Amino acid sequence: MLYFRFPFSDEIFTTDDSSAQNAVSFVSFDGLNELNFKGEIKEVPRDTFLAQGNSMKTTASKLCVFRPETKKDYEQKINKVINFVKNENLSKLVISRRKLVSYEGSKPNFSKTFLNLCEAYPNAFVYFFTKNNQSWMGAFSEVLGSFNKKTLEFETMSLAGTTQIDETWTRKELAEQRHVTDYISNILKDYSVDVTKSETYDHPSGNIKHLRTDFKAKIKSQDLEKIIAELHPTPAVCGFPKKFCQQAIAKFEEHRRSFYAGYIKVETAETIQYFVNLRCAEFFQNVALIYVGGGITAESSSEKEWQETELKAEAILKNLSFF
């Protein structure tokens, strides 16, 4: 079962399993796992969606027994990561944690939570799926790629750096986002002679904002999958150099990222779109785990990095509804 909503739209969609064609695919951060929803993409009337709400439940077979990292644990780890970033002369390394939310005997109302997220995050791709003993929900607005099959126009964005909505940017966030911009520029120039890049501007996401730069390029359709494979994971979710940072993430993080910081591919007759899977949670029988991370640089403060993950977790936390 899958439901999703495109950014800036009111329509809710699902897939109908009517053919073997992949319509929506969830790709894990490490690229090793892919969960496919097949058939045609079909609109679901809002009334039908709400009526189905009662039967939407997590198919996770297991209870989650997991001790979440405390503020102290996380800050100690981030201090180690800051030293590592300095010693290895890294521009940035993205580290994440999982925040545990107990249902305390209640039952999550997935349809209401989904609609709350749609309302709170109009610019986000919002989804809920439950398949193969896994249930995930997410709402975020980072586009890894968007390809128009007719015009061959490819769009992507550099989205990084986080602060509260009414605060000003510091050197740390500006540098953090610039590294992502440079990384994307370097890849696109190998595939297109006419890459255009926007000014960098503020991108609101609920209670926080990010820095964003947009890219447009004409590409060959046969290069699309190669470009996506080169872009993912960008330094917005991993770090640079990519391979080295993937290994460092595996060393520092206590959990597998699974679909967090992976991407969601959605193919329609006109477009192929790839959304970065952040601000998301995995639902078990007894608890939800919210995945949140941030870019660590030599200028990071462990206390601020903890606060940033707490603020990011509010995307799901504040919209989570129970029966």
Ligand SMILES: C=C(O[C@H]1C=CC=C(C(=O)O)[C@@H]1O)C(=O)O
């Ligand atoms: C890795 C995450 O956010 C990325 C996207 C925007 C801002 C980010 C940051 O400021 O660190 C991250 O690069 C996350 O939300 O878990």
